[in-house]
Amino acid sequence: MKAFEQLRIVFFGTPDFAVASLKALVDAGACIAAVVTAPDKPAGRGMQLQASAIKEYAASKGLKVLQPEKMKAPEFLEELRSLHADLQVVVAFRMMPEVVWNMPPMGTINVHGSLLPQYRGAAPINRAVMNGEKVTGVTTFKLKHQIDTGDILLQDKVEILPDDDAGTMHDKLMAAGAALLVTTVRGLAAGTLEEIPQDITDEHTLKYAPKIFKEDTVIKWERPVADIHNFIRGLSPYPAAITKLGDKMIKIFRSEYTNEANNAAPGAYDTNHATYLRFATNDGWLYVKELQQEGKKRMTIVDFLRGFRK
Secondary structure (H helix, E strand, C coil), X not given: CCCHHHCEEEEEECCHHHHHHHHHHHHCCCEEEEEECCCCEEXXXXXXXXXXXXXXXXXXXCCCEECCCCCCCHHHHHHHHHCCCCEEEEECCCCCCHHHHCCCCCCEEEEECCCCCCCECCCHHHHHHHCCCCEEEEEEEECCCCCCCCCEEEEEEEECCCCCCHHHHHHHHHHHHHHHHHHHHHHHXXXXXXXXXXXXXXXXXXXXXXXXXXXXXXXXXXXXXXXXXXXXXXXXXXXXXXXXXCCEEEEEEEEEEECCCCCCCCCCEEECCCCCEEEEECCEEEEEEEEEECCXXXXXXXXXXXXXXX
């Protein structure tokens, strides 16, 4: 066994969600042998190459950064082997081939934004909020062949409050995941953790978190109004729930709802041009509180209605 500070760790990650975990390891005194992240990508109006959030943080700490185009490239695998890592950590990274995740003697662990086996997949934070869950959490687990199926190491529950959306839950789970990761690595170093297979004895109760595509963000006004409200929360602030208002598309970021009866067709809208814009559903009204019309900036409903004409 090696002490926590002696473990050579290779960290795989790309977006902001991963930065908190890498920072937590660095702050705890972990030995980061290298950081693997996505290649720089063109972004912005000038389409200039932009580094990932993880690369920027790693560079600020003087950490070695690898950016392979292909995970199976012989030169990348050779460099990875030369690092002699004891353990690999993956947070918000793309699919990895077995030749990579099976390389270090202690294996590869992942931080996932749900209480596995629930919400396996690419969008666990969005999907949990969209489904109206009251509790979610983070899980550390060992990587295996199928995505998000490895043996669980540790879990931590996080409450979803009524005013939470995907954005606030992202930040909560990012912090919880970072703390859980450090605890997990310390436990692995000490040999005190038990690997627990995921319990999928009742597959009918499992909920999944597939990737969200644009067509998945369209509001279906025939659904119950409470479900639509949660749908909006779960897609806010990104990619955002969308619908038509007149002849233009809008994104809805915040909403409230009532179950008051109405005779309007689902999706029909009503406004007093001053304080409210609401859409009819089969069992109530969905009140828009914050939105963005195509070609415009995001704004509160009061600001929007100042310039809106039905």
